[in-house]
Amino acid sequence: MRSLLFLAAAVAVTAEYVPGRAFDRFFTIWLENQDFSAVDKNSDIAGLAKEGILLTEYYGLTHPSQPNYIASVGGDYFGLNNDGFVRIPQNVSTLVDLFDSKNIEWRGYFEGIPGPGFMGEGSTAFDGSGWDYVRKHNPFVSYDSVNLNGTRLANLLSFSDFASDVKANTLPQYAHLSPDMLNDGHNTSLQYAANWTQSFLTPLLANEQFMNRTLILLTYDESATYPIPNHIVSLLLGGAVPSNKKGTTDDTMYTHYSILSTLENNWELPNLGRYDVGANVFQVVADQTGYTNHAPSDAAAVNNSLSYAGYLNNDPTKYLPIPAPNLKLVGAGGQGVDSSVQTYWNSAENQLTPYDGSGMLYDGGNGTSDPNAPVYKAQAPGPNITSTASGSSATKSSAAARTLVLETRLDGLGMLLGTALIALLVL
Ligand SMILES: *[C@@H]1O[C@H](CO)[C@@H](O)[C@H](O)[C@H]1NC(C)=O
Ligand SMILES: *[C@@H]1O[C@H](CO)[C@@H](O)[C@H](O)[C@H]1NC(C)=O
Ligand SMILES: *[C@@H]1O[C@H](CO)[C@@H](O)[C@H](O)[C@H]1NC(C)=O
Ligand SMILES: *[C@@H]1O[C@H](CO)[C@@H](O)[C@H](O)[C@H]1NC(C)=O
Ligand SMILES: *[C@@H]1O[C@H](CO)[C@@H](O)[C@H](O)[C@H]1NC(C)=O
Ligand SMILES: *[C@@H]1O[C@H](CO)[C@@H](O)[C@H](O)[C@H]1NC(C)=O
Ligand SMILES: *[C@@H]1O[C@H](CO)[C@@H](O)[C@H](O)[C@H]1NC(C)=O
Ligand SMILES: *[C@@H]1O[C@H](CO)[C@@H](O)[C@H](O)[C@H]1NC(C)=O
Numbered sequence: 001m002r003s004l005l006f007l008a009a010a011v012a013v014t015a016e017y018v019p020g021r022a023f024d025r026f027f028t029i030w031l032e033n034q035d036f037s038a039v040d041k042n043s044d045i046a047g048l049a050k051e052g053i054l055l056t057e058y059y060g061l062t063h064p065s066q067p068n069y070i071a072s073v074g075g076d077y078f079g080l081n082n083d084g085f086v087r088i089p090q091n092v093s094t095l096v097d098l099f100d101s102k103n104i105e106w107r108g109y110f111e112g113i114p115g116p117g118f119m120g121e122g123s124t125a126f127d128g129s130g131w132d133y134v135r136k137h138n139p140f141v142s143y144d145s146v147n148l149n150g151t152r153l154a155n156l157l158s159f160s161d162f163a164s165d166v167k168a169n170t171l172p173q174y175a176h177l178s179p180d181m182l183n184d185g186h187n188t189s190l191q192y193a194a195n196w197t198q199s200f201l202t203p204l205l206a207n208e209q210f211m212n213r214t215l216i217l218l219t220y221d222e223s224a225t226y227p228i229p230n231h232i233v234s235l236l237l238g239g240a241v242p243s244n245k246k247g248t249t250d251d252t253m254y255t256h257y258s259i260l261s262t263l264e265n266n267w268e269l270p271n272l273g274r275y276d277v278g279a280n281v282f283q284v285v286a287d288q289t290g291y292t293n294h295a296p297s298d299a300a301a302v303n304n305s306l307s308y309a310g311y312l313n314n315d316p317t318k319y320l321p322i323p324a325p326n327l328k329l330v331g332a333g334g335q336g337v338d339s340s341v342q343t344y345w346n347s348a349e350n351q352l353t354p355y356d357g358s359g360m361l362y363d364g365g366n367g368t369s370d371p372n373a374p375v376y377k378a379q380a381p382g383p384n385i386t387s388t389a390s391g392s393s394a395t396k397s398s399a400a401a402r403t404l405v406l407e408t409r410l411d412g413l414g415m416l417l418g419t420a421l422i423a424l425l426v427l
Contacts, residue, residue, distance in 0.1 A: 018104050018173060020266040022288040023240035024213040028072075028259060029177045029200075030137065031193050032065065032186040035223045039233035044194035048218065050247045051205060052237035053284060057253045060222035060230035062307040062363060065186075068221040069139040072256040073176075075274030075355075078322060079310015081364070083136040085121055086312050090144040091344035092322060095174075095260060096152055097145065098269045098338055105172035107155045108140050109162040111180040116161075117141075117153030125180075130187070137178040137221075145340075169209055174263065201237070211239035215285070217259065230304035236282060250283050252293055253302070255361065258282060264333035265291050273325025273337040273345075278359035278382060281332050291332055294383075296360055301372075306364030308373050324351035326379045331357075349379060357382020 017024070036056075039045050060068050067077030070088070073095040080086065099106045112132035114123045119141055122131035135141055138156065146152045155172075159179075165171045178184065179200075185193030197218065204210050219234040234254070257279035264271055265281045266289070280286075280293040296302070309318035327337050327349050354362070354374035362374040 018102050018267060020173075020213075021268070022266050022285040023215040023238070024173060025171065026174045026215050026217070026263060026266070027171075027177060027238075028175075028217040028219065029179070029197070030069070030184065031179070031197065031218070031220050032137075032184040033222055033224045034185065034190050034193075034220050034232065035225050035228070036231040036233050038190055038224070039194070039220070042190060042194045044191075044198040045233065045235070048198060048201060048237065049235055052216075052235050052241050052247075053245055054249045055234040055236065055254055055282075056249050056251050058219065058232055058234040058258075059253070059255050059302055059304050059361070060220070060232050061255055061257075061304055061361075062230070063222050063226055063305060065221045066136040066142075067307060067312075068256055069137055069178075070142060071275070072259050073139045074143060075257060075260055075272040075276040076323070077307065077310070077312070079307055079313035079318060079320060081307035081312075081318075082314050084314070085135065086142050087147070088143045088145075088312070089322060090148060092143060093145060093272055093338055093340045093344070094140070094143050095263065095272075096140070096143075097340040098260075098264065098272070099174065100340075101270055101338060102267055104174065104267060106174040107157055107161075107165075107172045108138060108176045108178075109157050109159055110138055110178050111159040111183060113138075113156065113158045116158075117147075117150070117156050119147055119153075130181070132180045132182075134181060137184070139176055166204070166207070166210060171210075205237065213240055214238040215240040215282075217282075219256070226305055228305075229302055236284060241284060245284055252280050252283050253296060254280055254282070255304075261332045264331045264335070265289055267333065268335060269331075269333040270335040270338040271329060271331030271333065273327055273329050273341050273353075274323075274355045277326070277329040277331045277355065278357040279332075280359065294359060302361050302363075303372070304361065304363045306367055308362055308364045308370065323355070323374075323376070324348035324353050324379070326353040326355040326357065326382075328379050328381045329355065329357045330382065351379075352376035353379050356380070 061071050061077060064083050066083045067080035071077040074092060110133050112123055122134040125132035140146045140156060181187045183196040216237040220232040223230045223232050257275045260276035261279040262282045262285050266285055271277050281291045286293055309320050311322045325341050325345055330336055354376050356377060363372045364370055365372055
């Protein structure tokens with residue numbers, strides 16, 4: 001009887017709050033179009049870097065903005081090479097499906113969005129000066145698996161919703177934040193956006209409740225200078241950054257796919273069977289989960305200036321269908337491909353796929369020749385790089401400690417419920 005009650009209580013608790021291995025909440029804030037070399041010299045950004053970890057080898061995936069946003073939740077940009085209005089078919093799953101597998105609450109907050117789930121291309125600024133919110137900076141809304149689903153659309157909210165969620169302590173466990181076209185630096189300047197960011201983050205970094213087991217990724221979507229490699233500044237901040245890591249740098253190579261892979265690793269989520277698998281996990285997280293980062297070791301080969309061919313490329317000679325995911329991959333969460341992906345793509349298990357779990361980066365070359373184009377191969381397990389065996393003793397003991405705390409709390413709850421039930425039985 002007591003164990004049954006214990007189970008019921010455990011289910012109720014995990015449904016509202018899912019503990020992660022290195023953090024319990026992840027917020028990513030995206031600024032626009034700046035080169036690493038310029039941002040690195042900005043005093044506001046340097047001030048923030050003292051509070052966190054500067055990622056020195058983080059790359060945008062291509063140009064312009066939109067494909068970078070889209071890739072960060074779907075594990076590919078599907079050849080997209082423009083900022084136009086696009087839709088991605090319903091059989092392409094996203095981070096939202098991965099979160100659903102564990103009931104992890106997520107939201108997107110977009111400054112200037114006129115209302116929840118707004119699907120238009122942009123909205124006019126309150127002073128009539130131009131477009132404020134833009135669809136191209138919203139990573140979710142172009143996926144039909146999101147925009148045909150009212151429940152999911154209702155999670156696309158505004159910055160005032162963010163402010164009230166901070167105040168009421170009702171933030172979800174993951175959120176993507178896009179400031180408007182002025183505050184993100186798109187229509188303004190590096191200095192303007194850096195000052196905005198500093199003003200936005202300072203009170204949050206001082207908010208104990210907000211910081212508690214929270215990891216923040218401040219990033220840029222892409223670099224400003226097209227012909228040079230797409231090297232951008234990213235910072236990790238928040239209470240999940242250990243104090244001895246504050247003010248340090250991390251030279252591991254990352255891209256926007258590292259967001260997916262880090263989230264999968266932290267919450268032991270399934271994967272999308274796309275470029276999420278094999279992308280390096282933020283080292284501060286990998287250190288705690290025992291995950292081993294790997295390729296690509298040669299940062300010099302990375303360019304990411306042009307998009308490869310694909311479904312969303314607006315050059316008709318570069319059209320390709322949506323590639324089949326690789327259903328045999330195991331991701332950084334130690335899990336296979338998500339069940340939603342399996343359902344849609346089982347019939348395509350014999351199709352070739354460009355996703356091999358190797359962590360290799362692909363791009364569109366220099367426009368005339370493309371030595372880095374994706375290579376299609378038979379679906380097969382990736383290299384054995386996703387093992388979380390090494391270093392797992394630390395993880396296990398801290399997990400055990402957390403479980404213990406939870407059990408102690410639940411034990412009390414179980415006894416309470418037990419008493420209530422006995423009282424009912426007596427009646
Ligand atoms: C920002 O610039 C874009 C052109 O890139 C323009 O369409 C938009 O109206 C501008 N928005 C604001 C708020 O100035
Ligand atoms: C709509 O979204 C909700 C929440 O993510 C999910 O539970 C549900 O299965 C989705 N419905 C369809 C038809 O995909
Ligand atoms: C920095 O941002 C704050 C808050 O938005 C604003 O009051 C201040 O004028 C800005 N400073 C500069 C130099 O732009
Ligand atoms: C931090 O969050 C944990 C749950 O992850 C909770 O037990 C603890 O009380 C929180 N601490 C503060 C200071 O809010
Ligand atoms: C996925 O959807 C696209 C667009 O509707 C369709 O062309 C393709 O055949 C679908 N793939 C599978 C495996 O169902
Ligand atoms: C990167 O790609 C751009 C755009 O095609 C090209 O101009 C540039 O030469 C490439 N840079 C390197 C280092 O390969
Ligand atoms: C692209 O690269 C190829 C092979 O490296 C070279 O022959 C060609 O001139 C380059 N084209 C441009 C536009 O840089
Ligand atoms: C993968 O690595 C794990 C842990 O290092 C090991 O136990 C396992 O046998 C490896 N699997 C293969 C197929 O090599």
